[in-house]
Amino acid sequence: AQSVTQLDSQVPVFEEAPVELRCNYSSSVSVYLFWYVQYPNQGLQLLLKYLSGSTLVKGINGFEAEFNKSQTSFHLRKPSVHISDTAEYFCAVITPSPYDTVIFGPGTSLSVIP
Amino acid sequence: EAQVTQNPRYLITVTGKKLTVTCSQNMNHEYMSWYRQDPGLGLRQIYYSMNVEVTDKGDVPEGYKVSRKEKRNFPLILESPSPNQTSLYFCASRLSRAARSNTGELFFGEGSRLTVL
Numbered sequence: 001a002q003s004v005t006q007l008d009s010q011v012p013v014f015e016e017a018p019v020e021l022r023c024n025y026s027s028s029v030s031v032y033l034f035w036y037v038q039y040p041n042q043g044l045q046l047l048l049k050y051l052s053g054s055t056l057v058k059g060i061n062g063f064e065a066e067f068n069k070s071q072t073s074f075h076l077r078k079p080s081v082h083i084s085d086t087a088e089y090f091c092a093v094i095t096p097s098p099y100d101t102v103i104f105g106p107g108t109s110l111s112v113i114p
Numbered sequence: 115e116a117q118v119t120q121n122p123r124y125l126i127t128v129t130g131k132k133l134t135v136t137c138s139q140n141m142n143h144e145y146m147s148w149y150r151q152d153p154g155l156g157l158r159q160i161y162y163s164m165n166v167e168v169t170d171k172g173d174v175p176e177g178y179k180v181s182r183k184e185k186r187n188f189p190l191i192l193e194s195p196s197p198n199q200t201s202l203y204f205c206a207s208r209l210s211r212a213a214r215s216n217t218g219e220l221f222f223g224e225g226s227r228l229t230v231l
Contacts, residue, residue, distance in 0.1 A: 009154065032218045043118075043204060043222035044157075051217060090156060094218040102147075102220065106156040 002027045002095050004105035012111045013081055021076040021108045023091030031093040033074040035065055038088040038107075047089070050074065061085065086112045116141045120205050120223035127195055128231050135190045135226045137205030143221070144210035146188040147172070148180065150201040151225075157204065163188055164210065195230040202227050 005024045013019045025031065032051050036044040048059025055067040065076045074091060091105040118139045127133055139146065147162035149172075159172030163182040177199055179191040188207075192199060205223040209216040 034219070036220075036222075041225075043224045044206075044220075045222070046219050049217060049219060092220075102159070102218075104149075104157040106154060 002031070002093060002101065002103050004091055004093055004103050006091055006105035006108045008108050009106065010109045010111065012113055014113050015083055016080045018079050019077065019081050019085075019110065021089050021091075021110065023074045023076065023105060025072050025074065025091070025093045027072075027093060027095055029095055031095050033065075033067060034092040034094070035059065035063070035074070035076050036090045036092060038090065040087070044090060047076070081110075081112050083112050083114060085110060116221070118205055118207055118221050118223040120203075120226045122226060123224065124227050126229045126231065129196055130194050133192050133195060133228075135192075135203055135205075135228070137188045137190065137223060138186050139207040139221070140186065141207060141221065142185065143207035144185070146182070146205065146207045147220070148178070148188070148190045149204045149206065150174065151204060152201050160190065160203075195228075197230050200228060200230045
């Protein structure tokens with residue numbers, strides 16, 4: 001069975017500091033990997049995705065993530081966070097199995113401190 | 115504008131009173147799905163639909179029903195709501211896996227916050 005782990009449920013960070021949100025997954029087949037962001041009182045929107053090719057993926061709002069197949073990880077990073085980055089972040093995997101199964105991690109709440 | 119629209123956005127109801135949360139998408143997506151979001155549990159899939167008249171259970175289907183009579187609509191029905199169904203609900207859609215331009219990205223509605231007293 002596939003699973004997604006986000007090791008940190010809450011991450012406080014000062015404004016303009018770097019941040020890394022961790023995501024690990026388990027799957028016996030190839031997967032697509034996603035990071036979604038949920039701002040307060042809103043739905044989820046796509047930050048970035050890894051389908052194939054370069055393992056370093058750049059997304060919106062200055063975020064990037066690196067796929068590491070050997071460590072089954074897809075950590076999200078930003079070199080300098082802004083107050084507006086305060087949100088809930090979800091890692092997700094899709095496994096093509098006869099139907100695509102989308103599995104979300106439990107989420108990481110990022111709080112940017114002024 | 116491409117979007118997924120849910121209604122109502124907020125609802126307070128009482129145990130046992132049937133309710134329906136509507137979901138509509140204007141992107142001609144084949145796949146639609148319902149999730150519930152609870153603190154510490156992330157998003158859990160309730161039901162999904164691969165296309166019109168094709169629905170299947172997700173991880174937490176108990177107490178819910180769905181229907182897919184039209185491609186654009188995927189309502190979630192709570193026949194007899196109970197307090198443990200108090201949650202934030204999201205509808206999402208995407209292209210079918212067979213679609214050439216499908217990247218697996220889900221498009222979400224803004225959520226429906228349901229409270230069952």
